[in-house]
Amino acid sequence: xxxxxxxxxxxxxxxxxxxxxxxxxxxxxxxxxxxxxxxxxxxxxxxxxxxxxxxxxxxxxxxxxxxxxxxxxxxxxxxxxxxxxxxxxxxxxxxxxxxxxxxxxxxxxxxxxxxxxxxxxxxxxxxxxxxxxxxxxxxxxxxxxxxxxxxxxxxxxxxxxxxxxxxxxxxxxxxxxxxxxxxxxxxxxxxxxxxxxxxxxxxxxxxxxxxxxxxxxxxxxxxxxxxxxxxxxxxxxxxxxxxxxxxxxxxxxxxxxxxxxxxxxxxxxxxxxxxxxxxxxxxxxxxxxxxxxxxxxxxxxxxxxxxxxxxxxxxxxxxxxxxxxxxxxxxxxxxxxxxxxxxxxxxxxxxxxxxxxxxxxxxxxxxxxxxxxxxxxxxxxxxxxxxxxxxxxxxxxxxxxxxxxxxxxxxxxxxxxxxxxxxxxxxxxxxxxxxxxxxxxxxxxxxxxxxxxxxxxxx
Amino acid sequence: xxxxxxxxxxxxxxxxxxxxxxxxxxxxxxxxxxxxxxxxxxxxxxxxxxxxxxxxxxxxxxxxxxxxxxxxxxxxxxxxxxxxxxxxxxxxxxxxxxxxxxxxxxxxxxxxxxxxxxxxxxxxxxxxxxxxxxxxxxxxxxxxxxxxxxxxxxxxxxxxxxxxxxxxxxxxxxxxxxxxxxxxxxxxxxxxxxxxxxxxxxxxxxxxxxxxxxxxxxxxxxxxxxxxxxxxxxxxxxxxxxxxxxxxxxxxxxxxxxxxxxxxxxxxxxxxxxxxxxxxxxxxxxxxxxxxxxxxxxxxxxxxxxxxxxxxxxxxxxxxxxxxxxxxxxxxxxxxxxxxxxxxxxxxxxxxxxxxxxxxxxxxxxxxxxxxxxxxxxxxxxxxxxxxxxxxxxxxxxxxxxxxxxxxxxxxxxxxxxxxxxxxxxxxxxxxxxxxxxxxxxxxxxxxxxxxxxxxxxx
Numbered sequence: 001x002x003x004x005x006x007x008x009x010x011x012x013x014x015x016x017x018x019x020x021x022x023x024x025x026x027x028x029x030x031x032x033x034x035x036x037x038x039x040x041x042x043x044x045x046x047x048x049x050x051x052x053x054x055x056x057x058x059x060x061x062x063x064x065x066x067x068x069x070x071x072x073x074x075x076x077x078x079x080x081x082x083x084x085x086x087x088x089x090x091x092x093x094x095x096x097x098x099x100x101x102x103x104x105x106x107x108x109x110x111x112x113x114x115x116x117x118x119x120x121x122x123x124x125x126x127x128x129x130x131x132x133x134x135x136x137x138x139x140x141x142x143x144x145x146x147x148x149x150x151x152x153x154x155x156x157x158x159x160x161x162x163x164x165x166x167x168x169x170x171x172x173x174x175x176x177x178x179x180x181x182x183x184x185x186x187x188x189x190x191x192x193x194x195x196x197x198x199x200x201x202x203x204x205x206x207x208x209x210x211x212x213x214x215x216x217x218x219x220x221x222x223x224x225x226x227x228x229x230x231x232x233x234x235x236x237x238x239x240x241x242x243x244x245x246x247x248x249x250x251x252x253x254x255x256x257x258x259x260x261x262x263x264x265x266x267x268x269x270x271x272x273x274x275x276x277x278x279x280x281x282x283x284x285x286x287x288x289x290x291x292x293x294x295x296x297x298x299x300x301x302x303x304x305x306x307x308x309x310x311x312x313x314x315x316x317x318x319x320x321x322x323x324x325x326x327x328x329x330x331x332x333x334x335x336x337x338x339x340x341x342x343x344x345x346x347x348x349x350x351x352x353x354x355x356x357x358x359x360x361x362x363x364x365x366x367x368x369x370x371x372x373x374x375x376x377x378x379x380x381x382x383x384x385x386x387x388x389x390x391x392x393x394x395x396x397x398x399x400x401x402x403x404x405x406x407x408x409x410x411x412x413x414x415x416x417x418x419x420x421x422x423x424x425x426x427x428x429x430x431x432x433x434x435x436x437x438x439x440x441x442x443x444x445x446x447x448x449x450x451x452x453x454x455x456x457x458x459x
Numbered sequence: 460x461x462x463x464x465x466x467x468x469x470x471x472x473x474x475x476x477x478x479x480x481x482x483x484x485x486x487x488x489x490x491x492x493x494x495x496x497x498x499x500x501x502x503x504x505x506x507x508x509x510x511x512x513x514x515x516x517x518x519x520x521x522x523x524x525x526x527x528x529x530x531x532x533x534x535x536x537x538x539x540x541x542x543x544x545x546x547x548x549x550x551x552x553x554x555x556x557x558x559x560x561x562x563x564x565x566x567x568x569x570x571x572x573x574x575x576x577x578x579x580x581x582x583x584x585x586x587x588x589x590x591x592x593x594x595x596x597x598x599x600x601x602x603x604x605x606x607x608x609x610x611x612x613x614x615x616x617x618x619x620x621x622x623x624x625x626x627x628x629x630x631x632x633x634x635x636x637x638x639x640x641x642x643x644x645x646x647x648x649x650x651x652x653x654x655x656x657x658x659x660x661x662x663x664x665x666x667x668x669x670x671x672x673x674x675x676x677x678x679x680x681x682x683x684x685x686x687x688x689x690x691x692x693x694x695x696x697x698x699x700x701x702x703x704x705x706x707x708x709x710x711x712x713x714x715x716x717x718x719x720x721x722x723x724x725x726x727x728x729x730x731x732x733x734x735x736x737x738x739x740x741x742x743x744x745x746x747x748x749x750x751x752x753x754x755x756x757x758x759x760x761x762x763x764x765x766x767x768x769x770x771x772x773x774x775x776x777x778x779x780x781x782x783x784x785x786x787x788x789x790x791x792x793x794x795x796x797x798x799x800x801x802x803x804x805x806x807x808x809x810x811x812x813x814x815x816x817x818x819x820x821x822x823x824x825x826x827x828x829x830x831x832x833x834x835x836x837x838x839x840x841x842x843x844x845x846x847x848x849x850x851x852x853x854x855x856x857x858x859x860x861x862x863x864x865x866x867x868x869x870x871x872x873x874x875x876x877x878x879x880x881x882x883x884x885x886x887x888x889x890x891x892x893x894x895x896x897x898x899x900x901x902x903x904x905x906x907x908x909x910x911x912x913x914x915x916x917x918x
Contacts, residue, residue, distance in 0.1 A: 202776070210739045211739075213555075218887070221753040222743070295681050304768045305767070311766040
């Protein structure tokens with residue numbers, strides 16, 4: 001059965017690529033209110049596709065935000081294990097558009113890569129599993145285990161409605177393990193199993209000075225400029241050692257044991273590798289920790305954008321009435337996102353100058369999580385990688401956030417397998433996002449192996 | 460002659476308003492490269508208008524940027540004084556567009572006010588003089604003195620080509636005094652003569668981190684975020700006392716004498732008046748100086764906009780490759796704009812972190828100036844205000860910058876009269892800029908009086 005599925009997948013690479021391109025053409029940017037119809041279209045596209053494969057109970061299930069696409073195939077019977085496959089069909093915004101070399105929603109193949117928003121994050125990686133399921137069902141007539149798909153449309157905005165959705169559908173989602181392909185491996189031949197993700201608290205701080213924009217010649221130095229005040233406020237959030245200055249911020253951060261630190265600094269992620277990946281002139285970060293540690297087990301704070309005043313070509317001598325900044329903090333396991341957001345809000349309210357009205361919007365809060373690598377579901381993934389990539393994976397903590405991981409753990413108590421196929425240079429969230437196509441095809445075969453191996457190991 | 464001109468002006472208010480509205484409809488934003496044809500159209504509109512009035516030597520004179528419109532009427536003869544009238548036909552950008560209550564380039568009259576970009580700054584105020592000249596030529600058949608118009612299209616970008624233009628046309632521009640209406644008075648009944656303007660150095664600082672945008676989950680805390688670095692850099696430019704920290708910045712700033720400070724703090728500009736005008740929760744500025752002083756005789760530094768990352772609706776967890784800030788400094792007389800820009804550049808280069816590539820663009824440099832209020836040209840303005848507004852003007856230093864003032868002084872050694880008709884709440888450079896129409900009509904009559912009074916006082 002495994003062999004028939006592999007053969008089918010190898011003979012249908014072109015069709016899989018074309019299907020993925022169709023999926024990538026729909027601009028499903030979840031954060032933009034005007035994209036709502038595109039999210040709905042994407043959900044419909046997926047539902048149609050899963051229906052076409054013969055899956056059962058295909059449903060576009062509404063949430064308070066964008067819908068979840070659900071489908072299952074349970075004909076392997078109650079004796080076989082059940083795998084819940086999670087993916088997200090929403091994508092990041094495309095700004096800055098002028099840095100894209102090809103249009104973000106016209107997926108373009110150049111050499112071994114396909115460029116387009118969502119190519120790896122996560123449309124390409126979720127399609128790996130649709131293709132693998134198709135290979136079994138069409139190539140072998142059946143799957144070796146039961147499958148459930150839960151494909152959401154709000155991951156890039158912090159999955160604000162997923163918790164409520166899962167709580168309302170605990171029975172429907174019941175499974176022996178969850179599988180997520182939404183992470184990257186080290187290079188095209190070196191797979192990685194993710195053993196933890198960081199949490200995220202994303203907020204927007206707004207300072208209001210005057211009731212209307214002012215001429216800087218008339219009012220500069222007389223009333224406070226919200227941009228001047230905002231940079232002062234934001235700059236104060238780090239000290240000279242790159243540590244975050246919010247009182248209580250580090251209280252729940254667990255120190256790593258010497259053994260954990262040694263494992264983390266095994267040489268996979270080095271100063272040199274980060275410099276090569278980013279092209280930055282020098283590294284930066286919290287004193288006392290290596291790049292590998294700062295990338296995954298230490299919390300961080302980043303500014304993502306500052307609004308207010310004039311940023312067009314040329315010059316304008318304006319003091320804006322209002323300035324705001326988008327800020328997020330990556331959190332490590334044990335740090336509560338809600339608690340951290342509260343510490344942030346309290347701190348900003350306390351230090352904001354009296355010359356400004358201040359308001360703070362909490363945009364998303366997601367907890368981090370760690371997984372136990374000794375469970376059969378994760379051991380099966382290591383074996384599947386070995387079959388698909390020719391070598392066993394490394395185990396690594398991920399610096400990014402996948403909100404569903406903590407939810408699956410807390411609400412459904414199931415082991416979560418994070419078996420990704422992206423590459424470090426895939427430019428997630430940035431212009432010219434790509435998917436390395438050999439990884440797409442190897443990913444499909446690895447998934448085929450995984451279903452087979454887990455069907456024998458599972459339960 | 461004066462009486463005939465006044466009568467003509469009073470009978471043609473509707474036509475003057477319509478003409479001004481036509482001028483305001485052309486979106487002549489000098490800082491936007493794509494607006495170049497609109498600047499040319501505005502210059503042509505003015506040349507046609509001045510030709511229609513019977514002025515001589517009407518010319519659209521090219522510069523390296525936007526053209527200067529020149530016209531004269533010299534039939535008063537060599538015994539009469541000659542007045543050079545300066546104005547600028549370019550306007551500020553219209554961002555943020557969504558805060559305009561009426562379209563910025565569809566001038567809209569509501570009650571006593573006309574709203575539109577350029578309404579006071581400076582199309583409305585330059586049109587005051589076109590209307591006053593028209594009133595003499597059509598109402599009385601002649602002017603009591605010789606008039607030259609120099610109308611430029613680059614004031615809002617710091618008049619980068621005006622110095623070269625004036626140097627190349629010293630004879631053409633020769634006059635006994637220059638008159639500029641590009642400032643504001645205290646309230647509709649309280650005129651103000653401006654006795655000095657501040658200089659301006661406007662720069663853009665760009666920090667480059669990585670070669671491409673990065674995912675903050677993967678690289679936050681590992682490489683420096685250019686926005687994090689930029690807020691730190693910008694915040695350091697002021698100390699706790701609101702003083703600018705650039706070494707040498709204050710070296711050439713002249714201290715005021717106690718008498719000058721007393722005159723400046725006569726009660727015209729108070730904390731209360733500034734709070735009422737701006738709606739700010741509290742004032743802010745350099746310790747040890749009053750609002751009236753900070754507004755005009757102390758130098759300042761303001762951030763006008765910060766670019767980089769994501770500022771749309773919603774959230775994006777990006778570390779931008781590049782972030783930049785537009786920054787300007789208002790300079791007091793004696794401070795050289797070029798020297799100050801150099802101090803700024805040297806300081807930023809010195810303090811910029813090694814984690815960033817830094818580049819700094821000097822966008823404009825204009826020196827400030829002060830004028831001698833005892834000259835006949837300025838005395839004539841005080842008398843004209845008395846005729847037009849029923850009371851003598853206050854004398855005040857202006858916080859904004861008008862580059863031509865220093866050029867007229869240095870290149871042509873002529874007294875410069877700054878006789879404005881705007882109001883403090885006219886929202887220059889901001890959404891919903893307006894012109895108080897009673898000031899427009901009173902301005903035209905005041906100009907008519909000025910030409911008459913100066914024709915008798917001048918030389």
